[in-house]
Amino acid sequence: MSLPSSNTVWHRASVTRDRRHQLNQHKSVILWFTGLSGAGKSTLAHAVEEKLHLSGCRTFVLDGDNVRHGLCGDLGFSDQDRRENIRRIAEVAKLMLEAGVITLTAFISPFNAERQQARELMPTNDFIEIYCQCDIAVCEQRDVKGLYKKARSGEIAQFTGISSPYEPPVNPELIIDTDLFSLDECVEQVLALLKQRAVVAEQ
Ligand SMILES: Nc1ncnc2c1ncn2[C@@H]1O[C@H](COP(=O)(O)OP(=O)(O)OP(=O)(O)O)[C@@H](O)[C@H]1O
Numbered sequence: 001m002s003l004p005s006s007n008t009v010w011h012r013a014s015v016t017r018d019r020r021h022q023l024n025q026h027k028s029v030i031l032w033f034t035g036l037s038g039a040g041k042s043t044l045a046h047a048v049e050e051k052l053h054l055s056g057c058r059t060f061v062l063d064g065d066n067v068r069h070g071l072c073g074d075l076g077f078s079d080q081d082r083r084e085n086i087r088r089i090a091e092v093a094k095l096m097l098e099a100g101v102i103t104l105t106a107f108i109s110p111f112n113a114e115r116q117q118a119r120e121l122m123p124t125n126d127f128i129e130i131y132c133q134c135d136i137a138v139c140e141q142r143d144v145k146g147l148y149k150k151a152r153s154g155e156i157a158q159f160t161g162i163s164s165p166y167e168p169p170v171n172p173e174l175i176i177d178t179d180l181f182s183l184d185e186c187v188e189q190v191l192a193l194l195k196q197r198a199v200v201a202e203q
């Protein structure tokens with residue numbers, strides 16, 4: 001997926017990812033949260049980050065709206081721009097993975113193909129896809145940002161779940177039903193997976 005750049009030669013760092021892992025006392029991975037708007041990606045990603053940070057882990061959340069303010073500020077919401085949005089985020093996440101950071105991404109990322117591309121960019125097992133599963137009626141009822149109301153009235157076009165498709169993950173590492181479990185329970189499900197995979201140590 002990398003774009004061709006001529007006359008560039010990769011400089012190999014002496015401080016490797018393994019050495020960073022040793023220094024940090026945890027591994028780096030990408031926790032890729034996907035789901036409808038209002039499904040709880042941001043809430044969950046930040047709550048997981050809070051717990052990890054308190055236990056001494058190096059973490060960072062790449063969050064949809066924030067990235068669209070800067071790195072992807074030139075992109076809209078057409079299918080093509082959504083794809084480019086995800087491609088850039090995946091490349092940034094890959095750099096953060098190399099930097100030894102537990103990276104949490106909170107993007108709707110509605111298409112299987114782009115999530116698959118992001119997965120393929122990373123070393124095997126470093127990409128953990130977490131599907132925040134939530135009935136659209138519940139998302140619409142939550143309507144955290146008031147966007148569903150605007151989408152229903154036609155004020156916003158190409159809104160995921162209403163006028164733009166969302167393709168649920170085919171084989172995610174974790175499915176979290178955010179409309180069935182409390183936030184704390186959802187956080188515990190993520191942390192349990194990280195311990196099971198020895199990303200972080202059992203406390
Ligand atoms: N178990 C849960 N996990 C996460 N969020 C929950 C849960 N239960 C209720 N909520 C609520 O659902 C809302 C989720 O909103 P949030 O902004 O996190 O969604 P999002 O998936 O990031 O949406 P967007 O794609 O628009 O950024 C919040 O108001 C949160 O408090």
Ligand SMILES: [Mg+2]
Binds near residue numbers: 041043063064106
């Ligand atoms: Mg969000």
